[in-house]
Amino acid sequence: MPAGGKETSIGERERIPVSNVLQSSKGLKLTDILVTVVIAIVFGVIFRVWGSVYDLVKIFGLQVEQLTYGMWFIAATVAFLIIRKPGVALLGEMSAAVFAMLIGSQYSVESLTYGLAQGIGAEIVFALFGYRSYSLAVACLAGIGAGLGSLGMDWYKGYLIELQGWNLTLYFVFRFISSIVITGGVAYYLVKALDATGVTRIVRPVTESDRRSLHD
Template identity: 30%
Template sequence: MLSREDTMEKKSFSWKLKDVLLIAIAGVLFSFLYLGTVYVGSAISAALTPKGLGVLGWEPLYGIYFMASTFAILIIQKPGVGIVAEVIASVLEVLMGNSFGPSVILNGIIQGLGVEVAFAIFRYKRFDWTPTIISAFTVTAASYIYDCIAYQYYLNPVWMILVQILIRLVSAIIFTSVITKLLCNGLAKAGVLNAYPIGQQAGSKKDYEVKDEE
């Protein structure tokens, strides 16, 4: 059986004021989460450094840094919203004192693109679990390639590179895909997002279920 996303008619991808507002709100909210993650990641990395594993300290939390883009895409369902949400979160994170400085903004662009690719594969017509899970793989690949260049991860032992990628992927699946998807679905079912596609789809499903019960 085809999902609702598979049978969607052509829709306008032009942005509306409500889209801009939600992107801005998402950027602000996730910037605080990102900044907090920096401190936690730094602590874990510092604890592992004496054992020569400091570089792995960030990986369990890395998926958190991709959440803004997935959140925006799942709700608004238009191209580019993920990149912009991620960039806004990154810029605000820098302004609030991120220890990595402006380089985080470039990270945000790469990460936003990494998530967007998964939904672009389906031409922004599917926003169910399939592209959401795929986004964890695409953003892990994009972010790690960038990190290899920026931080010379390619100089690490092969086993460490593989462990990094594996942990980052698991983190992305948990935070970027599962938690973000459940959060968006929960907000939609609660009626908070009725002005957006995800809220309207949730409302249509409720109506359908009520008719079935009758």
């Protein structure tokens, strides 16, 4: 949810109250870390079972399984949109990857390297906006950043070598669609719903502009 109570288009900076800026500039508190751990546990479990969903969709071919891929980035955007502090996107994504590995992820240690790359990709986008924009557009851009991180790992691991022409195009297009829709859109509206319940007050007070944005 935008702290300024109004979403802006890509490239525009939201107007954030000074009190919010000062709050976001502070380091992580124990409460922030504990909330991040909770987020990591929840999404770590989801990451663990999502491999089965991915494999199930994969049988349809045409790279449609890439449309599910954005779920593996979502811990980064949810963590940042809730806590709104530097480093949280990376911490949330990495922690979720670690927990997924600990409970038996089929991807084992590879979960960590991908989690690191994806978390860095999302973190860079939030940093480019000074950690002061929490709009849907920025969340979607962060999803794309995480997607780029994952594609970088795919290239490094050699998973893209056999893909050519339209097959490679579908792979990229579907991966980015998933990054925008799931990592950006689903995360944004999930946090907005949590804001409406008051749950996010644990880590940040609700401002008047926050209340107005709930009705946007």
